[in-house]
Amino acid sequence: MDKIPFWEETYRNRDINTFPAEPNGTILEFEHLLRKDSVILEAGCGEGQNVRYLAKNGYSDIDAFDLSEAGISKLHWICEREGLHINAFTDDLAKFQFTKSYDLVMTFATLCFVEKDKWKHFIEDAKEHTKPNGIHIIHTFTNTVPASPDIAPFAVGLADEGEIKDLYSDWEVLQFKTYVFDDEHPGVPKHQHAVNKLVVRKTGIYREAGYARNQKESLCRFLEDGSIPAHNNRAENAIRPFVIGRKNWLFSQTAKGASASADMYSLVETAKANGLGVFDYLCWLFRQITAANHIYTDEFLESLMPWSEKAQENC
Numbered sequence: 001m002d003k004i005p006f007w008e009e010t011y012r013n014r015d016i017n018t019f020p021a022e023p024n025g026t027i028l029e030f031e032h033l034l035r036k037d038s039v040i041l042e043a044g045c046g047e048g049q050n051v052r053y054l055a056k057n058g059y060s061d062i063d064a065f066d067l068s069e070a071g072i073s074k075l076h077w078i079c080e081r082e083g084l085h086i087n088a089f090t091d092d093l094a095k096f097q098f099t100k101s102y103d104l105v106m107t108f109a110t111l112c113f114v115e116k117d118k119w120k121h122f123i124e125d126a127k128e129h130t131k132p133n134g135i136h137i138i139h140t141f142t143n144t145v146p147a148s149p150d151i152a153p154f155a156v157g158l159a160d161e162g163e164i165k166d167l168y169s170d171w172e173v174l175q176f177k178t179y180v181f182d183d184e185h186p187g188v189p190k191h192q193h194a195v196n197k198l199v200v201r202k203t204g205i206y207r208e209a210g211y212a213r214n215q216k217e218s219l220c221r222f223l224e225d226g227s228i229p230a231h232n233n234r235a236e237n238a239i240r241p242f243v244i245g246r247k248n249w250l251f252s253q254t255a256k257g258a259s260a261s262a263d264m265y266s267l268v269e270t271a272k273a274n275g276l277g278v279f280d281y282l283c284w285l286f287r288q289i290t291a292a293n294h295i296y297t298d299e300f301l302e303s304l305m306p307w308s309e310k311a312q313e314n315c
């Protein structure tokens, strides 16, 4: 029989706790950032000591999942006995599909049991499905010390030191700690884990900074060519009439119609920016398009652009 992780046995035993019954200390430390109506997700909740603590304290919108059916079944059993409302279900972090957005996403000592590309994908998805100012609390084991014998066969995705933090370069880091601790569970001898602990917040300004960083290459092009201005004032000025006139387009009947208006507008402003008479350009353009008889090669379309030699000669 294939080896199974140590927690499966104790998840099946309702008389003992596999992990400490108290919630993780980081939750207590950052609970002040939550509201009672915060929407909360725990991935890899096990027996659910964290979500149970939150449910007992009046948080009413909690989802929690774990791969282990025994873990989730124990959590259901405890919730029923204690009158707690938690939406707990079995699911695989490697395949998890977000269907809503959260104020808090947390995961403790779970990512390392999922292949690295999969847990990274989960984090990316979780980031997208986090509300503005929402937080993530992540404890993950790293490869700073070798995987202890109790988890070694299953720890397929140990993080490199600091790797988890790098995934949040566009969020505000509220806390990052790295440490090694001694651990012990029922039936498992003392061992060590290396941990990265991260608490991050989805803050607007960091999102903007992330955008600037992602677009760095385009934003710095003006440094390589003196004819490129360091600002985009011309583009801003070109779209100003459109922004001012925006209310007039409130009454587009369909999204496609609004999109067509925007395309037309872009064409008109680009013609102006290239020194063409707009009326002449549009007349010429429609004549060219009609004459092409539905054969629109890339080359042909390029020749119709307001900056093309042909357009410049004819309009």
Ligand SMILES: C[S@@+](CC[C@H](N)C(=O)[O-])C[C@H]1O[C@@H](n2cnc3c(N)ncnc32)[C@H](O)[C@@H]1O
Binding pocket: 007, 019, 043, 044, 045, 046, 047, 065, 066, 067, 068, 071, 091, 092, 093, 094, 107, 108, 109, 110, 113, 114
């Ligand atoms: C070391 S235990 C930690 C449990 C809990 N997070 C805690 O801190 O007490 C790891 C947990 O991750 C769960 N797990 C492992 N692989 C998973 C996956 N692919 N999707 C969801 N949960 C997973 C296990 O079933 C187990 O409950």
